[in-house]
Amino acid sequence: MKRNDSILLAVLLLVTGLLFCLQPQPDQTKAAFIEVKADGKLYGTWRLDSPQTVTVTTAYGKNEIRIRDNAAFILHSDCPNQDCTRQSKIVNIGDSIICLPHKLVIEGKAEAGAAAVDAVAR
Amino acid sequence: MAKKITMAGLLVALAMILSYIEILFPFQVGIPGIKLGLANLVVLTALFFLTPAEVFCISLLRILLTGLLTGSGIALAFSLAGGVCSFLVMLACYKSGLLSPVGISLAGGTAHNIAQLATAACLLQTSALLLYLPVLLLAGIVTGICNGLIAAKILKSKAVLILMNIH
Structure with a gap:
């Protein structure tokens, strides 16, 4: 390794360290709803306090979301890598589960209306 | 010319095999999307003895062929974005002459x-x-250094001298 390599490494480590520190603290407030977005568009919102299984069907495939004990997780997906079924449950506001092959984002929200307000503000 | 095409073909094949090995034996750390990127070894080493256009073709062919064989359209989009971006950054670092293979790999x-x-x-x-x-x-830093150290070893070996004689 040359001296310049070490400088580059130090700079990159510094930036990474700073980003880790600047990471927003996870919101510990319990989410009341989950918001499902497919392909960047709102697909629907569901209450976390009513246990059910939601099937989300998009052009890319199918995901089954299980809502139970005020938490949501993906029970089943017909994508090849199954990363989304292994992600941690949505309990708090801001928690998310992402299924890349199906362009699906599921996020914990305080209330169902919050999404609409966000969309207008943008 | 024929020698060069043969060499480029061999390198594309080598890069595809390295991609395939990574699919067979995934290096899992529990976070989706992190892998060693062994195919980048070929691109990185080739920068030292082929022209930028040739290296770019090798990288592009590797991505398209591996994508066709294994992945879906969306996986191909990710590979392309990563591959093109890291190639451009590594080329710039190589041309600047400021960095050793380890530094170039780290940036890439x-x-x-x-x-x-x-x-x-x-x-x-x-x-x-x-x-x-x-x-x-952090993952990019760690895998970049690993690949860089391997590439430095390859570039020091005598086998590379044979490759360099193709011009």
Whole structure:
């Protein structure tokens, strides 16, 4: 390794360290709803306090979301890598589960209306 | 010319095999999207004895062929974004003459991961993915250094001298 390599490494480590520190603290407030977005568009919102299984069907495939004990997780997906079924449950506001092959984002929200307000503000 | 085409073909095949090995024996750390990027070894080493256009073709062919064989369209989009971005960054670092193979690989590895995350954030139109940025940066640093150290060894070996004689 040359001296310049070490400088580059130090700079990159510094930036990474700073980003880790600047990471927003996870919101510990319990989410009341989950918001499902497919392909960047709102697909629907569901209450976390009513246990059910939601099937989300998009052009890319199918995901089954299980809502139970005020938490949501993906029970089943017909994508090849199954990363989304292994992600941690949505309990708090801001928690998310992402299924890349199906362009699906599921996020914990305080209330169902919050999404609409966000969309207008943008 | 024929020699060069043969060499390029061999390198594309080698890069595809390295990609395939990574699919067969995934190096899992529990975070989706992190891998060693062994195919980048071929691109990195080739920078030292082929022209930029030739290296770019090798990288592009490797990505398209591996994508056709294994992945879906979306996986191909991620590979392309990462591959093109890391190639450009590594080429710039190589041309600057300031960095050794380890430094070039380090820059390429982090550029690759940033490009892939940016692609994912654009496709999904969500900023939730940005939480992954520090983790992916760290992963890019570690895998970049590993690949760089291997590339440095390859470049020092006598086998590379044979490759360099193709001009």
